[in-house]
């Protein structure tokens with residue numbers, strides 16, 4: 001269960017002040033699949049960053065299960081992210097000097113798995129996203145869509161409890177995007193991973209159980225996706 005209460009965030013000061021989030025309160029149950037939609041600048045990415053503890057809120061609380069995110073220090077947040085969360089960002093966030101498999105294996109190596117075993121698991125995850133034969137390549141030797149698939153493999157390798165995705169299919173063609181969303185859905189159905197996906201794509205939003213629509217830092221609609 002993810003629970004947030006009175007979440008607010010303002011960027012800048014004086015004339016340049018932007019109230020990115022205004023008193024957001026809601027709950028997301030374990031195993032739900034949720035899309036967050038809304039016009040550019042309405043606060044979607046900020047909300048995701050606050051929930052994942054990437055950015056600090058000004059006011060409010062976030063609970064993930066029994067853990068109070070707003071009370072944790074940076075080390076505790078890093079540990080929580082490593083153990084419980086997966087991330088997919090539009091800009092991949094891959095490490096350029098590491099090969100595809102090494103990027104994918106990072107979360108499990110950080111958790112203490114030895115390199116040989118981690119490599120095997122990473123190649124398996126790359127197989128799931130159709131890239132096993134490119135395991136030795138560096139990010140600069142892969143296309144945008146392929147790098148996004150590497151990022152997805154890295155996000156799913158640790159079977160996270162929660163997967164946060166920010167426009168995960170923005171750079172992909174429709175076929176590849178469908179495939180990626182299918183993988184995320186598989187993660188949800190096999191491991192009960194909660195999916196929270198920021199997207200502009202109404203087809204992806206329609207595939208989630210629940211759609212949250214934001215406008216100017218507030219939630220203006222929250223409901224089950226009509227089938």
Ligand SMILES: Nc1ncnc2c1ncn2[C@@H]1O[C@H](COP(=O)(O)OP(=O)(O)OP(=O)(O)O)[C@@H](O)[C@H]1O
Pocket residue numbers: 011012018019020038039040041042043044045046047
């Ligand atoms: N680091 C920052 N410094 C100043 N303003 C920021 C910062 N990050 C976000 N903002 C502002 O906060 C508001 C919400 O931004 P956010 O990125 O959350 O929107 P979004 O809904 O994800 O937009 P998009 O769909 O374009 O990615 C915007 O007005 C943005 O300009």
